Structures are given as C-alpha cells and as structure tokens.
Amino acid sequence: MQCDLIIKGKYILPMDDKLTVIKNGFVAVLENKIVGLGAGDEIKNYQAKETIDVGNSIVMPGLVNTHTHAAMAYFRGLADDLPLDIWLNQHIWPAEAKYVNAEFVKQAGELACLEMIKAGVTTYNDMYFFGKSMAEPAIRAGLRALIGITILDFKNPTEGIGEAVSLAKQYKNNEFVKIILAPHAIYTCSKENLLKIKAVADAENMRLHIHVSETKKEVDDCLSAHGKTPVEYLDELEMLSDRLMAAHSVWLNDNDLEIYKNRGVKVAHCPISNMKLASGAAPLKRMLEMGITVGLGTDGAASNNTLDLFSDMRACALMHKVNNFDPTAISAKEVVKMATIGGAKVLGMDKEIGSLQAGKKADIITINLNKPHLAPVYNPYSHLVYCVSHDDVENVIVNGKVIMKNREVKTLDEEKILKRTSGFTV
Numbered sequence: 001m002q003c004d005l006i007i008k009g010k011y012i013l014p015m016d017d018k019l020t021v022i023k024n025g026f027v028a029v030l031e032n033k034i035v036g037l038g039a040g041d042e043i044k045n046y047q048a049k050e051t052i053d054v055g056n057s058i059v060m061p062g063l064v065n066t067h068t069h070a071a072m073a074y075f076r077g078l079a080d081d082l083p084l085d086i087w088l089n090q091h092i093w094p095a096e097a098k099y100v101n102a103e104f105v106k107q108a109g110e111l112a113c114l115e116m117i118k119a120g121v122t123t124y125n126d127m128y129f130f131g132k133s134m135a136e137p138a139i140r141a142g143l144r145a146l147i148g149i150t151i152l153d154f155k156n157p158t159e160g161i162g163e164a165v166s167l168a169k170q171y172k173n174n175e176f177v178k179i180i181l182a183p184h185a186i187y188t189c190s191k192e193n194l195l196k197i198k199a200v201a202d203a204e205n206m207r208l209h210i211h212v213s214e215t216k217k218e219v220d221d222c223l224s225a226h227g228k229t230p231v232e233y234l235d236e237l238e239m240l241s242d243r244l245m246a247a248h249s250v251w252l253n254d255n256d257l258e259i260y261k262n263r264g265v266k267v268a269h270c271p272i273s274n275m276k277l278a279s280g281a282a283p284l285k286r287m288l289e290m291g292i293t294v295g296l297g298t299d300g301a302a303s304n305n306t307l308d309l310f311s312d313m314r315a316c317a318l319m320h321k322v323n324n325f326d327p328t329a330i331s332a333k334e335v336v337k338m339a340t341i342g343g344a345k346v347l348g349m350d351k352e353i354g355s356l357q358a359g360k361k362a363d364i365i366t367i368n369l370n371k372p373h374l375a376p377v378y379n380p381y382s383h384l385v386y387c388v389s390h391d392d393v394e395n396v397i398v399n400g401k402v403i404m405k406n407r408e409v410k411t412l413d414e415e416k417i418l419k420r421t422s423g424f425t426v
C-alpha cells in the first residue's frame with residue numbers, strides 16, 4: 001500500500017500488551033495514522049514517499065507527561081530546597097501574582113514545549129492559568145495537550161469555570177488540545193467550589209485534574225477539618241470517577257486505594273517532585289498490583305527542575321526499589337509502560353495514542369543508541385530507564401508530522417525562545 005512515511009530502526013517497541021520488541025523493523029504512516037508495522041520483507045508491502053532510516057535506534061511511542069504546569073518553566077530554579085507549603089506560599093504564589101499574565105504563559109509555555117519535544121514528550125497534561133495562552137504553544141509546537149484551567153478559591157473560581165467551559169467549546173474539534181477542569185487541591189478549593197466544578201464536569205463530560213494527598217500535612221489537615229482523608233472527602237463529594245486524574249497521591253491508606261480502584265481514578269505519579277519536596281513515596285507497587293491506572297509526570301519545572309520524563313522514569317524505578325528494600329519492586333518494562341500507554345490511559349486517550357498500532361495516531365519518537373553510554377544493548381527497556389537521557393531523542397513525529405528531525409525542532413524557533421528566556425528575570 002501507498003503511505004507517506006516509513007521509519008526503519010533496529011528496535012521497534014510498539015508497547016503492545018506483550019511488550020514485543022521487533023528487531024530490524026519499521027513503522028508505516030499514512031497521513032496522521034500508523035498503518036502498519038513489522039520486520040524484514042514485510043516492508044515491501046508499503047511504498048512510502050519518505051523513508052527515515054534511523055539505524056541503531058529505538059523507535060517507540062511518544063512519551064506522555066501526565067502532570068505538569070508548563071508555564072512554570074520560567075520559574076525553573078527560582079526557589080529550591082524548601083517544604084511544599086513554604087515553597088508555594090512564600091515563593092511560587094507571590095511570583096505568580098507578580099509576573100503571570102497571558103503573555104508570560106504563552107512565552108514560558110513555548111519554552112516548555114521546546115523542552116518537551118527535545119525530550120521525546122508528545123502529549124502532556126497541563127494545569128495552569130490563561131487557557132488560551134496555554135493552548136497556543138501546544139498547537140504551534142504540534143504537541144497534544146490536555147489544558148487544565150486551574151481553579152482556586154482566591155482566584156475568582158466562577159470566572160475560571162466559565163473560561164474552561166467556553167474554551168472547551170472553542171477547541172472542541174482541535175486535533176491537539178482539549179480543555180479540562182483543574183481544581184488545584186482540596187486545601188485551595190472550598191467544598192462549594194468543588195461541588196460546582198463537579199456539576200460542570202458532569203454536565204459537559206469534562207475530565208478533572210487535581211493534586212491529591214501530596215503531603216502528610218494535607219492529609220493531617222483534612223483529617224482535622226473533616227475527619228476524613230482527602231480521598232474519602234473527595235469521594236463523599238462524589239468527585240471521584242474514571243474521568244478524574246489525581247496527581248501525586250503519595251499519602252494513601254488501604255481504604256483510599258480501594259476507593260481509587262472502585263471509582264476508576266487515574267494517578268499521575270511524580271517521583272522527582274515528590275523526592276525534591278520530600279513529600280514521600282507513593283504506594284506505586286500496591287497501586288499497580290491492584291490494577292489502578294498510573295502514568296508518570298514531571299510536575300512543573302519549578303519543582304523538578306526539568307520536564308525530562310526519562311529522568312522521572314529512572315527516579316521512579318530507583319525510588320520504589322529503595323522504598324521497598326526490593327530491587328524487583330518495579331521493572332524497567334513497567335516503568336516504560338507508565339511513561340507511554342499507561343500515561344495515555346490516565347489521560348483517557350489510549351484508543352488514539354500510547355502505543356504503535358495500526359489505526360492509532362502516528363506519535364513516534366526515535367532514540368539514537370550510537371552513544372558510549374548506550375553501548376552495548378542487551379535490553380532496550382533497560383536502557384530507556386537506566387541509561388537514556390533526554391538528548392538521546394533524535395526524531396519526534398506527532399500526528400504523522402516530523403516536528404523534530406536530527407534534534408532540530410521544526411515547529412518552534414529554538415534560538416529565539418532561548419534568547420527571549422535569557423532576558424526574563426524575576
């Protein structure tokens with residue numbers, strides 16, 4: 001059959017249920033979709049307009065970053081080595097009040113998109129302010145994004161909800177962005193506001209993105225105020241469903257885990273952010289054993305301090321091994337699943353993205369293995385978690401379009417963005 005593009009490489013990782021590795025294989029793309037993949041002579045069944053032979057490389061689905069605040073890229077390194085409440089109250093929120101406006105979100109968002117493309121992320125789940133300014137960089141960059149309008153009691157919540165509903169209509173048919181509701185947390189949104197958000201989410205069939213049980217303090221405060229854990233409190237408000245994406249979810253007890261499982265709640269696990277803010281280690285092993293859907297997130301660049309999901313993959317594996325005193329607690333394969341198809345499931349997009357499969361959208365990255373730190377190769381999954389770094393990503397394809405070729409980003413002006421960023425100071 002005729003197709004537009006063929007990507008040939010030494011290790012094709014489709015991220016299917018069997019976690020197959022196709023050696024010396026190819027992926028065929030027609031328009032914005034994958035039409036076939038295979039090995040050897042099967043390639044003769046496809047006549048492509050363009051063939052990219054990436055040789056000694058891994059070809060895999062684009063990574064899915066399930067929790068970020070893209071525009072916080074401009075606050076990278078602004079305040080480190082602090083507990084979450086002091087970091088937020090004394091540093092981040094004052095800086096946001098002073099500097100964040102529509103233009104800031106657009107410019108910092110472009111920096112974040114540039115960084116994510118160069119690190120192999122093709123879809124991200126964002127939570128911030130000025131929805132239109134959040135959406136524009138993703139569309140320009142050619143990345144997929146869930147744009148979560150953050151709602152906080154102290155930031156005119158009614159306006160935030162209205163903005164989300166009106167933008168959702170505006171971007172309804174957009175290929176790249178989808179607008180969702182993002183109540184910040186139970187400690188920044190009142191019961192009344194949470195209930196309003198839930199009613200709108202139900203009526204408009206919108207996803208919800210919220211920080212849940214990130215720190216012990218959040219859980220202790222909730223127990224004192226409501227006699228319930230944050231998960232029990234959200235469940236009482238009937239907020240929990242398979243449309244809710246719970247970032248962090250570090251401090252969960254057995255009952256909380258059962259509630260997550262029963263309601264189909266999706267988890268965005270952010271190991272580096274949780275370690276940096278010393279929030280704790282989420283019960284990942286239990287969640288995976290129980291069949292709870294978990295993806296990986298970087299969180300914002302102010303609490304990581306990069307948007308490099310490869311770092312979080314490695315941190316995730318190491319964190320849960322040491323936390324369980326068990327090197328078998330989580331395998332490299334499980335971590336790569338979380339960063340791809342797992343993330344797609346968290347975002348409710350697994351029918352479209354997250355694996356290389358005929359009929360799915362062509363969101364594909366290639367990783368160049370011709371590097372000293374990547375030789376030799378016995379197991380590509382092991383390399384992805386324990387050896388590969390963001391700048392080993394060589395090509396990025398989203399929706400069938402090559403947006404980075406040989407590390408040159410085609411959709412954004414890297415030089416201009418870096419020059420503009422170096423001119424921004426707080």
Ligand SMILES: [Zn+2]
Nearest residue numbers: 211247299300
């Ligand atoms: Zn966050």
